[in-house]
Amino acid sequence: MTFYLSIFVMMKTQYHITKTAMRNNFVLSTQKHSVQNFAFLLLCCFICGLINVSAQNQPLKTYTKNNGLPSLHINNCSQDKTGYIWLASNNGLIRFNGNEFTTFTTKNGLISNNVNIISSKGNTIFIGTDKGLSIKNHHGFTNFEGNNVNCILTVKNHTFLGTDKGVVRVREDYLSPLRTNFQIDLNQINDMLFDGKFYWIATNKSLWKLDKLINPKVLKRIDVNNYTSLLINGKTIIATTYNKGLKFIKNNEVETQSITTQNVIEIKKINNQFWIISEDNGIEVLDANFNFVRNINKYNTLTTNEITSAFQDNENNTWVSTKDKGVYFIKSDKPIQKKPTISFENIEVVFTPLDSININNYSKTLKLPADKNHISFYYKTIDISNSNKLEYRYTLNNQTSPWSTKSAIDLAYLSPGNYTFSAQSRVGKIESTPIEFNFYIDTPIYKKSWFIWSTIGVASIILTLIVWSYIRRIQAKNKAKVAKLELENHLISLEQKALQLQMNPHFIFNVLNGIKALGNSGKSVELNTTISKFATLLRGVLHNSRQEEISLAEEITTLKNYIELEQQINSNAFEYSIITNLSIDPEEILIPPMLIQPFVENSIKHGISSVENGKIRISFSIKNDLLHCEIIDNGIGVHQSKELKKVSSHKSVALKVTQERIRNLSKKGAFSIIELYDKRKVTGTKVLFEIPLKTDF
Structure with missing residues (x-):
């Protein structure tokens, strides 16, 4: 060729x-x-x-409306740090990821749909339009109204605009026109350049050299002409004019080289060649020594001569924008082999973008409150030549996902704690360097130790006050009740003792009558024995009567003494037995004194007194925390005994007294007297009662 x-x-x-x-x-x-x-x-x-x-035969591809490009009039091309291709069109801002085009217009927040120029710094896009400047980052657009913007220059964190009426500085929230020279301030700025020491300004009337754009001390006009574009080539400044060829400026000397192309609007260095772009004559390509190489126009390569710009991306591919045929893509025959680069496009906390930090250069740990535990990550790798081969994976605290084409993840309902999120991409088997983002979700206030202990302390104080107040109230209300209960308990105790004293004289009276009978019969030996036993028994009875409770063993001993004494003084012989079916030692069981003796005395005096071979059986057992007692005799029965008592002038109060004692002992106490029958014949009487079991341990 x-x-x-x-x-x-x-x-x-x-x-x-x-x-x-x-x-x-x-x-x-x-x-x-x-x-x-x-x-x-x-x-x-x-x-x-x-x-x-x-x-x-060259790898050329055209992007038009058939490929999804929303406009055929493209004014400029650029590329951001992530790798997106950005196109300036007369129908908005266009983004291309290798597969699809995304358009941003005034509906999305753009200041104007007529975009002239694009410049990128990292992932921030500066968009020059016919109505001023728009700045786009991951959370949206920021707009500055002004004149038509032709070029954008960013130097040392300052951004300057070349407009139809001089140079403008971009401030925090407005555009500030710079006052340098009226021949600059009132003319159209086509291009600006900073060579590291001096600023170069190309206007439609001349070329200028300044040491500073703000209050310059050096302000020199280099040449008079319609300058359209600037380029640094080593120590030489290359400038294009609209119709007067190329200008080489070195040491303030201007050298002119003629070119065949007219109506030149831009010069770009692509693949170590210089592309001279004309607005209606295509592209003239010069080699490193500025010798003619070829023309690129509608007669050989393209389908139009109305070229607006040319641009080489980070993969060495070339993009050519036109006024009427969209964008041409020329794939490099020597592509740069490098591993993919991944970056965060956006991070959202509860669907709100993080717009206060640089998400791709944030080295600290982002601290989030407990209710902000829903975080979304959006990450992207742009590889124009291999867009269909991209895969992604993420890692959250050492848990890694499988590779997939998904480039976003929602992490909802995260628990409190520290998190490290990383994302990685790959093209084929070539993997990118992972990117990381650290964040911390705070513990809810109601789970913090100080809050818990404070709550416990406050609750304890409140509860203490409530309890204290309640106690004070019930103390005032219960003073009378306490006094009344004490009085009732005292009266019950007195009544219990009175009942015991009421029963004891009755027992003594019966025994003395028995001794009197022995004396009348002249049985002096038996009389002495009986008196001795009676003295022992009386001593024990008097001792027990002073006690509210005695052991069951003591009660059984007293019963044995009493029954044996009755056997001696009674004219009719009888037998007795005492059975203890207990799981507890009788020494440890407590009962009121003289509780059983009246029933035994009643059996002897009224039950078996007229029966030969009389028998009395006394048994003790424990059931359901109750002490059960049974007194069974084979006497004449309770009904006949009552009939005999009617004839006798003696009125026994033993049964009545004992029933009252049992009733006072406990509401659970039970008492019954049952006649025993065999073939409808009375065979005896059974006295049964139960009292609450009480022990001395």
């Missing part, structure tokens, strides 16, 4: 020489001149055909 272009250039040069000679000598005939022109045109067509065939 280079060979054919060389022939074309030589022939075109020869044509200009011949044409000049014809114009000077006027000796050639019109017919001969026509033949030469026809031959030259025929040869040109042949050469262009060969060039076109060769160009068709």
Whole structure:
């Protein structure tokens, strides 16, 4: 292809020489001149055909509306840190990720749909329009109204705009026009450049050199012309003019080089070549020594000559924007082999973007309150040449997800604690360096130790006050009740003792009557024995009567003494037995004194007194925390005994007294007297009662 272009250039040069000679000598005939022109045109067509065939073999792709491009009028191209391709069009701002186009217009917050120029710093996009500047980051647009913006320059964290009326500085919330020179301030700024020491300003009238844009001390006009574009090449400043060729500025000296292309609007260095872009004549390519290499236009490579800009991306691919045919993509024959780069596009906390920090350069730990435990991560790798081969995975606290095409993740209802989130991408087997983001979710206030202990303390104080107040109230109300209960308990105790004293004289009276009978019968030996036993028994009874409770063993001993005494003084012989079916030692069981003796006495005096071979059986057992007692005799029965008592003048109060004692002992106490029958014949009486079991341990 280079060979054919060389022939074309030589022939075109020869044509200009011949044409000049014809114009000077006027000796050639019109017919001969026509033949030469026809031959030259025929040869040109042949050469262009060969060039076109060769160009068709280049990896060229066109993006138009058929590919989803929303506009065919593209003014400028750029690329951000992530790798997105950004296009400035007359129908808004366009973003391309290798697969699809996304358009941002005034509906999305853009200041104007007519975008002229794009510049990127990291992932922040500066958009120059016919109505001022828009700045886009991950959370939206920030707009500054102003004049038509032609170029954007960012130096040392300061951003300057070249407009139709001078240079403008971008402040925090407004655009500030700079006052330098009226020939700069009132003219159209086409391009600006900073070479590390000086600022260069290309206007539609001249080229200027300044040491500072704000209050400059050095302000020099280098040349007068319609300057359209600037480029640094080593220590040389290359400037393009609209129709006066290239200008090389070195040490304030200007050197001019003529080029064939007219209406030049931009110069770009691509693949160590210089691309001279014309707004209606295509692109003229020069080599490193500024020798002609080829033309790129509608006659060989493209389908239009209305070129607006050219741009080389980070993969060495070339993008050519046009006014009427969309964007051309020329894939590099020597692509840069590098591993993919991933970055965070956005981080949202409960669906609200983090707009106060630089999410891709945040080295600290983001602290979030307990209720902000829903966080979303959006990350992206842009690889224009391999957009269909991209895969992603993420890691949260050492738990890694599988590879997938999904480039976002929602983490909801996270528990309190420290988290490290990282994301990674890969193209084929080549993996990117992971990116990390650290964040911490605070513990809810109601789970914090100080809150818990404070709550416990306050609750304890309140509870103490409530209890104290309640106690004070019930103390006041219960003083009378306490006094009344004490009085009732005292009366019950007195009544209990009175009942015991009421029963004891009755027992003594009966025993003395028995001794009297022995004395009358002249049985002196038995009388002495009986008196001795009676003295022992009486001593024990008197001792027990002073006690509210005695052991069951003591009660059984007293019963044995009493029954044996009755056996001696009673004219009718009888037998007795005492059975203890207990799971507790009788020494440890407590009962009121003289509780059983009245029933035994009643059996002896009224039950078996008229029966031969009388028998009395006394048994003790424990059931359901109750002490059960049974006194069974084989006497005449309770009904006949009552009939005999009616005839006798003696009125026994033992049973009545004992029933009252049992009733006073406990509400659970039970008492019953049952006649025993065998074939409808009375065979005896059973006295049964139970009292609450009480022990001395």
